[in-house]
Amino acid sequence: MDMDSVAVFGRYTSWKLDRQTHVISFMNGSQYMYLIEGTDRALLLDTGWGAGNLRPFVEHLTEKPLLVANTHCHPDHAGGNGEWEEVLMLPGGELDLITCVECPFDLTELPHPDYKHSLVQDGDRIDLGNRTLEVIEISAHSNGSMALLDRKNEMLFVGDELESAQVIMNPSTPVPGVEFVLDERLRRHRVNMLRLRGLLTEDTRIFPAHNGAPISQEYLDDYIALTEHIYAGDAVIEDKLNHFYAEMGDPEHRLCRVRWMRASFFVVKEELMKLYGTGL
Numbered sequence: 001m002d003m004d005s006v007a008v009f010g011r012y013t014s015w016k017l018d019r020q021t022h023v024i025s026f027m028n029g030s031q032y033m034y035l036i037e038g039t040d041r042a043l044l045l046d047t048g049w050g051a052g053n054l055r056p057f058v059e060h061l062t063e064k065p066l067l068v069a070n071t072h073c074h075p076d077h078a079g080g081n082g083e084w085e086e087v088l089m090l091p092g093g094e095l096d097l098i099t100c101v102e103c104p105f106d107l108t109e110l111p112h113p114d115y116k117h118s119l120v121q122d123g124d125r126i127d128l129g130n131r132t133l134e135v136i137e138i139s140a141h142s143n144g145s146m147a148l149l150d151r152k153n154e155m156l157f158v159g160d161e162l163e164s165a166q167v168i169m170n171p172s173t174p175v176p177g178v179e180f181v182l183d184e185r186l187r188r189h190r191v192n193m194l195r196l197r198g199l200l201t202e203d204t205r206i207f208p209a210h211n212g213a214p215i216s217q218e219y220l221d222d223y224i225a226l227t228e229h230i231y232a233g234d235a236v237i238e239d240k241l242n243h244f245y246a247e248m249g250d251p252e253h254r255l256c257r258v259r260w261m262r263a264s265f266f267v268v269k270e271e272l273m274k275l276y277g278t279g280l
């Protein structure tokens, strides 16, 4: 285990959001996993980068039997899956596990590298005991993005499909057999956000995996508007990303930020311009 990498990618803090929900924060507070407890069981949502030290941290927070699920299977969300025997994910998420080659750790050294992938699907209900999570498929940023809705407690967990800083619409590791077509992804994103909008009550709080949580429902409206304004041709295009790591990973400056109000996507500019102003 490389101690420098653990210090960067595998250092966790946590706080209780309410009597039965923990936020586990990492990457200097910019990223979150959630530990969602019912009366009988708890569910850990996402597993970080795979530093190998998450399970004892989580077991310190709860003694309840644990389910583990991925909002999606990008390396910062599914890297640590092999610390457990079984992980719940959507079928497209299973395809995205290939992106975990980007993890800074050797994931074959985790205790359960051949852990069981238990596939769930849209509409499934996960009963934790006096608390039910509904699985909602919202794939656009990834091939298997899962939102979890807790109607009773008015909480919605959204992974990377909705957040305050930006939603990345450009995969850094290609997934064999899956073409990432921006036009399709943006249309799907809008439909997904409209669907989520219809499920929220006035008081539902939204919990993303990066850059602040909970966030205002206004972000949801702004993301719906962003896609509409891209196709209308009046969304704002910013050539400077203002994101250190994204800029480092884009030496040819292919990416831009396209924005409407508080919402923005990172997209390949050349792909964006093929859609821009073409009408929804």
Ligand SMILES: [Zn+2]
Pocket (backbone or CB within 6 Å): 072, 074, 141, 142, 160
């Ligand atoms: Zn992601």
